[in-house]
Amino acid sequence: MVAILRVLRRLRARTIGKVLAATLLGASTGACLADPAAYGHRPYHFDFGNGSVEPGHLGVRAEDAYTPDKHYGFNTPENMANVAASGTGVGGDAVRFLQFGTKSTNTFNVDLKPGLYEVSVTLGNTTRASVAAEGVFQVMNMTGNNAKDAFEIPVTDGQLNLLVTEGKAGAAFTLSALDIRMVSPKPELGPTIWVGGDSTVANYYPLATSVQGGWGQMLPDYVSPDAFKVRNIATGGQIARGFRDGGQLETIVKYGKSGDLFLLEMGINDTNPKNATTEVEFKEIMRDMVRQVAATGATPVLVTPQGRATDFNAEGVHSSVNRWYRHATLALAEEEHVPFVDLNVLASAYFTQIGPEATLALYMSGDTLHPNRAGAAELARLVAADLERQQLLPAR
Incomplete structure (x- = not known):
């Protein structure tokens, strides 16, 4: 009986040694997993x-x-x-x-x-x-x-x-x-809001403390995580053709599905002469993206960019309805029968309400185009509220 107990102790010691060695190996450089x-x-x-x-x-x-x-x-x-x-x-x-x-x-x-x-x-x-x-x-x-x-x-x-x-x-x-x-053991993404756009929409780092912000970065703060995850694929300087042909749209087409939303905001950089995109060309590129995403079962939602901080008239009214190919985006939404968030008009109404000085405080210092973090949060709030109004988002 004593001999058997000694053998069992040796076996336990060896087993413990192997487990300890495997654990240490798993934490070392180039190691394989302790339990493959x-x-x-x-x-x-x-x-x-x-x-x-x-x-x-x-x-x-x-x-x-x-x-x-x-x-x-x-x-x-x-x-x-x-x-x-x-x-x-x-x-x-x-x-x-x-x-x-x-x-x-x-x-x-x-x-x-x-x-x-x-x-x-x-x-x-x-x-x-x-x-x-x-x-x-x-x-x-x-x-x-x-x-x-x-x-x-x-x-x-x-x-x-x-x-x-x-x-x-x-x-x-x-x-x-x-x-x-x-x-989850199920290899499926849950309901997702995909966001495409430019520097006024994109993420800035560190995500939680950046001075500059894009409304796509701040949108998760206004969307219930139980309803949707937000995936922001926007990038600074982007134009419609670049988003479509440079690989960003491919992500949405690969993963998009019924129940998803695709918020697409373009136009600011497309109107820059250096990008050589006419309004007619812009509209047809956007149409192509809308149709590609709709074919996945996801719902495309067209969004217009907000104006500049200085787009106030002498009466203190903010308006930028003639900026950024907005009219083409509006017409496209009507032609393709897709939802439309006129952030351009929504933001102008908000800016008129708070006035020029408070509006300027929502933009980066010395910059009348790019919102800071607080400005991006206000734009995200406006987008989310309009999606709720259209019953594309559940009320929070």
């Missing part, structure tokens, strides 16, 4: 670069290739580089993507069970970079060192393929950390 059979169910926390690995994270160097037994790694590590980063913790180092593009095979691959996942991204040092996965954009134009954002994505083929890619020509496309957790 559980891949895709446990949360993943990746720390990229060749510096020290933060506790609770899997370290990934640029040279770490994907292998089936490890369940993660770079598809073409020869196109990656370890680089420094100016942050702390996981933000203290990063990897740089030397080849990029939404269709590039130079991806970081993670084996995942089919399901819906939340992916949280922390960049390294970069001026502007976007995140792509599954061959389409997921997050647009993250700016500033160690910028953070998150998105949900359905995985149906057993693997997530992600990379950091173009936000601005010549920028460094870097990745410091990645966190992945399963939201």
